[in-house]
Each structure stands twice: as C-alpha cells, then as structure tokens.
Amino acid sequence: MTSDPTPGTTRSLGQLIDRLHQLPGIGPKSAQRIAYHIAHIPDDEARALADAIVAVKDMILFCDECRNLTDASPCAICANPQRNRDQICVVEESRDLVALERTRVYRGMYHVLHGALSPLNGIGPEDIHLPQLFARLQNQDNPLQELIVATNPTLEGDATADFIHRRLADTGIRITRLALGLPVGGSLEFADETTLSRAIAGRNALE
Amino acid sequence: MTQPRTYRAVGLTLRKSPVGEADIISSLYTREHGKLDVLARGARRLTSKLMGHFEPLTLVRLSIARGRTLDTVAEAEVVNAFPDVKSDYASVARGLHVAELVDGFSASSSSNPLVLDLALQTLRVIGSQPAVGDGELSSDLPLRYFDLRILNLSGFMPELFQCVECGAELEPELHRYAAGAGGALCSDCIPDDVAVRPLSLDALKVLRLLHRTGSVDQLPNLNMPATVHAEVSALCTETVQYWLDRQLRSQAFIDATKFA
Structure with missing residues (x-):
C-alpha cells in the first residue's frame, strides 16, 4: 500500500485506487477511472457496492460435495435430484462450471478444483481440490460411470488431466476429456500445429 | 540510424x-x-x-x-510444440525445470545461443523418455546434466577436480561440498560462513562424468543406486538455488509428485 497519495488525489482515493489495481485485469488507469466514478455516484449506490463485496465474503463457502462456491451446502446442483449422479465433470474454476451450465447440454454433477497443477507457480496436487475429488470418488454410494475432465487445454490443464488419469487408471472409472480442436468461427490457416493435430486426431464421421 | x-x-x-x-x-x-x-x-x-x-x-x-x-x-x-514433453505431467514438470533455469540464469537482451541449444536438446531428450512410472529416478539424469551445463554457461560451474580452498587435487576418498564456496573441498579445509555437506566418491564421479559428457543425448545409461542419484540431485539443486538465490519451484513439484 502506498502511504503518499498521488499528487492531486486524496489519501482515501489513493487507497481505493491501490485496492482496485490489485484486482485481476484492472490496470492503474482503469483503477483510477473506477475510483473517480465511485467518488461521484450517490451514497446509497456506493454502500450497496461495499455491502455486496462484504456479503460475498461473509456468505460464500465451498460446497461440501463439489467444492463449487455457494451460499448453502450442498449447492443447488448437488441438491438437485434431477441431475445425473453417474457423471462428474471436473473443471478448474467456478466460472468454467457456469460456462458449461450455459450450454444446457450437460446434466451431470461437477467437481471444481479451484486451480490446476502448475510447477512454475509451485501449485501441486495438495494445493488444489484434488484430494477432495479422490476422497469423493472413494465414498460414492454407486460406482461412477464417467469422469469428464474439463480442465483448460493449456500446459497446466493438460498436466492436471494426465495426473487425474494416472491416479484413477486402476479404478475402472471411464475417464474422458473434452474434445480438443478448432473453435467455431476459427480459421484453419491460423491454427497452431498442436490444435490442428488434436483436431485431426479427434475428427468425427459425417452422419 | x-x-x-x-x-x-x-x-x-x-x-x-x-x-x-x-x-x-x-x-x-x-x-x-x-x-x-x-x-x-x-x-x-x-x-x-x-x-x-x-x-x-x-x-x-x-x-x-x-x-x-x-x-x-x-x-x-x-x-x-514438443508434444511428447507435454504428454504427461511428470515430463511437463521436467520441461518446466528447464524453462525455470533458462529464465533464472539469463539476463534481458543478452543472447547466448548455446543456452537455447542446450534447452532444446534437453527438451528433446525429456520427450523421448518413456512416460515416467512412480519413483523411476534415472529419468532425472538429463536434468542434472542440464543443471551443470547451464551453471557452466553462466560462469557458475562448481569445481569438481581440486579443492576450492587450497587448490589440492582431490584424492579418491570421502569429500565435502559447499555450493557457497564454489565446489568440492578436501578433507582438511573448512571454509567459514558457508554450508558444507558430505560428498561421496560415487556422487563426485557421476558429477565429473556429467561434466565431461559433450551433449545431453550422449548421456550414458547409468545404473546407479538411488542414494547416489538423490545425492547428485540434491547437490545440483542446492548449487542452482544458491546462485539463483531462491527455491526452485519446479524441482519441489517434481519431488512432490514423484511418489504421488
């Protein structure tokens, strides 16, 4: 935290700019713009924003089953009897779960890791919610039919998928990975060789 | 212009x-x-x-x-894209060890093509190794070669043939090693203010062999005891961490997942 405010600003505005600048995707100019906007909005709007931030910190907890962020455990998905409990989809972040839910195609359960294995950042299996996944699979009442690994197609996401696959290889659970290849609206000409080779490997018959 | x-x-x-x-x-x-x-x-x-x-x-x-x-x-x-390196998490961790050291030992805008060639050769060797089973220690040898070569290219190669304190030729016996002093020590010398550890004759021989090997793809298939392998790994990691002045994150990950 800076102790001296930038010339022309006040200490409180400087503190708000510093705090906002720590948020992901907010640069110093954006932080300044948002801070000045907050300074100009009515008191009740500013308090509502502050209350919403505090409420998130007070109310949000991990779902005991899927580790998704929720305000009551089990979360709405885990508590829903209509969901297919024979499938679990493993995602890196809660926002990935939201993206998959938007498709309205998948009706199974989830497990949120809150990260991926990352050697360069010192993130190992114990630092994400992998032990909880393995414990959950051991304690399943009915044997799981399929574990869908939907980690990101990055170096870290692929390493995490490989780690899960190796750990569960002897359990008999069918482990699948989301299809990898060309995005809708993409251009073959600009695709990198890894994406193209995965697209060729995962090609489908036209039916 | x-x-x-x-x-x-x-x-x-x-x-x-x-x-x-x-x-x-x-x-x-x-x-x-x-x-x-x-x-x-x-x-x-x-x-x-x-x-x-x-x-x-x-x-x-x-x-x-x-x-x-x-x-x-x-x-x-x-x-x-080195797809073989990225095919399993253990190889990824080894590949990222290479990246972490290249990053740590290189300064901005100062080019040494030998460093890039060494990194690429090491990645090819890592990719050509079979998927690592739990506890298969021998596959770390290319990384130890890489550690010593990048120390050498950066001017931090530890001395392995003479005592770094008195300059005497090292006799075939139990020695000591101090990364902070710059390498191996004879049994008579005890430098001040640096951490000293025992150095077995077998580990010294492996380090000398790695030092003399011309290229990572010419590494011999060494069948050495796990204790010697662990000692060589610890010495290399300690030396690299001493000169980088920080813990190696990728090595900690390799160690943590080796027996996971």
Whole structure:
C-alpha cells in the first residue's frame, strides 16, 4: 500500500485506487477511472457496492460435495435430484462450471478444483481440490460411470488431466476429456500445429 | 540510424502471464535477442490467430513490432510444440525445470545461443523418455546434466577436480561440498560462513562424468543406486538455488509428485 497519495488525489482515493489495481485485469488507469466514478455516484449506490463485496465474503463457502462456491451446502446442483449422479465433470474454476451450465447440454454433477497443477507457480496436487475429488470418488454410494475432465487445454490443464488419469487408471472409472480442436468461427490457416493435430486426431464421421 | 519498426526472432516460450481481457505477456528466450517479454494481443481468445502459440515450452518464430513499453507480436508460427514433453505431467514438470533455469540464469537482451541449444536438446531428450512410472529416478539424469551445463554457461560451474580452498587435487576418498564456496573441498579445509555437506566418491564421479559428457543425448545409461542419484540431485539443486538465490519451484513439484 502506498502511504503518499498521488499528487492531486486524496489519501482515501489513493487507497481505493491501490485496492482496485490489485484486482485481476484492472490496470492503474482503469483503477483510477473506477475510483473517480465511485467518488461521484450517490451514497446509497456506493454502500450497496461495499455491502455486496462484504456479503460475498461473509456468505460464500465451498460446497461440501463439489467444492463449487455457494451460499448453502450442498449447492443447488448437488441438491438437485434431477441431475445425473453417474457423471462428474471436473473443471478448474467456478466460472468454467457456469460456462458449461450455459450450454444446457450437460446434466451431470461437477467437481471444481479451484486451480490446476502448475510447477512454475509451485501449485501441486495438495494445493488444489484434488484430494477432495479422490476422497469423493472413494465414498460414492454407486460406482461412477464417467469422469469428464474439463480442465483448460493449456500446459497446466493438460498436466492436471494426465495426473487425474494416472491416479484413477486402476479404478475402472471411464475417464474422458473434452474434445480438443478448432473453435467455431476459427480459421484453419491460423491454427497452431498442436490444435490442428488434436483436431485431426479427434475428427468425427459425417452422419 | 533509426531501428526498423519490426524484427524477427526464434525463441522458446518460458512462461506466460494473462493481462487485460484476452492478452498474454509471454517471456521467451530467443536466439537473436536473448530473453524477451512480448505482448500477444487477444491471444487468449478462441478465435485469435495467436492462440496456442504461447504455451510454455513451445519453440516459435515471431515477427515483433517495437512498442513504447512492450514489444507486440505481429505474427507467430510454431516451429516445435514438443508434444511428447507435454504428454504427461511428470515430463511437463521436467520441461518446466528447464524453462525455470533458462529464465533464472539469463539476463534481458543478452543472447547466448548455446543456452537455447542446450534447452532444446534437453527438451528433446525429456520427450523421448518413456512416460515416467512412480519413483523411476534415472529419468532425472538429463536434468542434472542440464543443471551443470547451464551453471557452466553462466560462469557458475562448481569445481569438481581440486579443492576450492587450497587448490589440492582431490584424492579418491570421502569429500565435502559447499555450493557457497564454489565446489568440492578436501578433507582438511573448512571454509567459514558457508554450508558444507558430505560428498561421496560415487556422487563426485557421476558429477565429473556429467561434466565431461559433450551433449545431453550422449548421456550414458547409468545404473546407479538411488542414494547416489538423490545425492547428485540434491547437490545440483542446492548449487542452482544458491546462485539463483531462491527455491526452485519446479524441482519441489517434481519431488512432490514423484511418489504421488
């Protein structure tokens, strides 16, 4: 935290700019713009924003089953009897779960890791919610039919998928990975060789 | 004379950081310009022509436009994505050990093509190894070779033939080793203020063999006891960490997942 405010600003505005600048995707100019906007909005709007931030910190907890962020455990998905409990989809972040839910195609359960294995950042299996996944699979009442690994197609996401696959290889659970290849609206000409080779490997018959 | 607005480079991506909504800052070690940080605009978008080019451990050919603070990638082409290195998490961890050391031992804009060649050769060897089973220690030997070679290329090669204190030729007996003193010590010398550890004759022989081997793909298939392997790994890691002045994150990950 800076102790001296930038010339022309006040200490409180400087503190708000510093705090906002720590948020992901907010640069110093954006932080300044948002801070000045907050300074100009009515008191009740500013308090509502502050209350919403505090409420998130007070109310949000991990779902005991899927580790998704929720305000009551089990979360709405885990508590829903209509969901297919024979499938679990493993995602890196809660926002990935939201993206998959938007498709309205998948009706199974989830497990949120809150990260991926990352050697360069010192993130190992114990630092994400992998032990909880393995414990959950051991304690399943009915044997799981399929574990869908939907980690990101990055170096870290692929390493995490490989780690899960190796750990569960002897359990008999069918482990699948989301299809990898060309995005809708993409251009073959600009695709990198890894994406193209995965697209060729995962090609489908036209039916 | 003004510099041209764009330039070309071939480099190995070492790490990437997301910035803004969909951009990436990629750190690369290039043959032409040494270590570079470049901005790849929109590279996290699914439909970006740059997507997939900046995953760590990818050899890319770039066209780069000079910028005020950061240079920006204009075009990118993957030369080698090292898919075999990325095929299992243990190989990924070993590959990232290479990237971490290249990053740690290289200064910005100071080019040493031998460092890039060493890194690429080591990645090829890592990729050619079979998928690692739990506890299969011998596959770490290329990393130990890489540790010693990058220390050598950076001017930090530990002394393995003479005592670093008195200069006496080392006799075939139990020695000691101090990364802070610069290498092996004879049994008579005890330097002040540095951490000293025992150095077995077998470990010293392995270190000398690695030092004398001309290339990582010429490494002999050593069948050594796990204790010697662990000692060599500990010595190399300690020396690298001493000169980098920090803990190696990738090595801790390799150790943590080895018996997971």
